[in-house]
Amino acid sequence: MSDIISSVARALDVLLYINGREEPVGISTISKDMGVYKSTIFRTLATLESRKFVQQDPESGKYTLGVGLFSMANKIKLYDVFKPFAKTLCEEFGEAVNVSVLDGSNSGPYKSVIVVKEEKKNSVLSVSPKIGTSMDCYCSSVGKCLLAFSNDIERDTLRQYEFVQFTPKTIQGVEALLEQMATIRRDGYALDDEEQEIGLTCVGVPILDRDGHAIAAMSISGPTQRIRSHNVETIVNRLKEVSREISALV
Template identity: 35%
Template sequence: MEPFTDSIIQGVKMTSKESGIAALERAMDIVMMFQQEKRELGVTEISRLLGLHKSTVHRCLNTLERRGFVQQNPTTSRYWLGIKFYILGSLYTETMSLCPIASPFIQELADQLNEAVHLAVLDRFCGENLQVIVIDKVETRQRLSITPSIGSGAPVHCCGVGKAMMAFAGEETLNKLLQYRFTPFTAHTITDRETFLQELEKVRSLGYAMDRDELEMGLTCVAAPIFNHRGEVVAAVSTSGPTTRMVATLEEKIIPSVKQIADRISSRLK
């Protein structure tokens, strides 16, 4: 899937003197005009309000419509904001409300386990390159800690949080696995779709996911999904650390603790 900015730039006919930034700003001006006017707008009206050629406005709107950022009323031929803005807004709202709710719980988990704890979400706008993004983290005081930082990403097929969220993802997200590239990172990485789907069945059955030396040798992660009030998976919480240290208390302490914290966060979101 093309990035949003690339799509807009490609949808606007540019002269040799125009830059990609100028084209993007033009498209954003059109989008912001909907916010300012708070109503449907036609090509001619947008052209007049912004001082742009009608052909330029039309090409830009066509691109925005194709990507779901605007929609055309078939009766009036006017345009309004599309469903993609609702999706983006929902993601932003959920993510921004999720962090303050989850923060004390992931701190509690980190204190219990004395290991690093992460809160991650699925990047829904990365096309077929499905990945997770870490949005919050509590560091560990332990030595020999190899853990991702806030803002970092990882492919879904080789990390605990990715498996935890994909196991409960909707059909649209799961269908992206048809084009997904199962890149091997270690000798333990899952490298085919069928094996990955079997792994997701296991995650659904157990209620938690784990990767052991799949993304990086010597690193083990245990993760559990977090659900919103609609029962949709919106995030996952995980703890990770050196495999040699994690295996000692994996079954009796780490797995039950991660599942319990995920359930408690989900309850707060409901």
């Protein structure tokens, strides 16, 4: 198949090979069993290790699967936990519900990634990103919750944002963002009050682990008039209630 990228396929084959071994395995054995040059296996493992998909025992030099894969597996399980809650909220308010997680793996600024989405078939939102969509955190309610309640956010990374002004209400600059993050930590929720699009409002809350750090964030989004008619305080209280229920399960 011409669309297959050989280096990606090789990396996946190495992961599958290591997964099939009961004991840690060395480069020479992998090279021999897979019929691939040792230098190629070495580079592949180095790349996988840089992303924590494999880990090397410092004494034996042999490899096992890394924590990055276990983290991904745990998140997949978490997404299954999120789904019924998102569906319930969508049916209750008749508005779009998104659950997002923080992506800080790249060298660029922090982004939020949608992992669960529920919306009515007749939704009229002009901004309706799909699952897997990533966006800068500074202008979304879920993104700001993730920044405010994560324990390893670096100010230098926040400065990498371009702070594109989508509307006159879009937040501008790191200091303004830090000030909002402090308010969000105090109040326990965040708003995207027409910061991405005039006429669209999102209300978000963090989903916290036992240490009070965000593992995800959940939002209800809709036309500004409808969100206001629901009453923002009512939405916030319901989201917090659901967040607490999810936190008790994970």
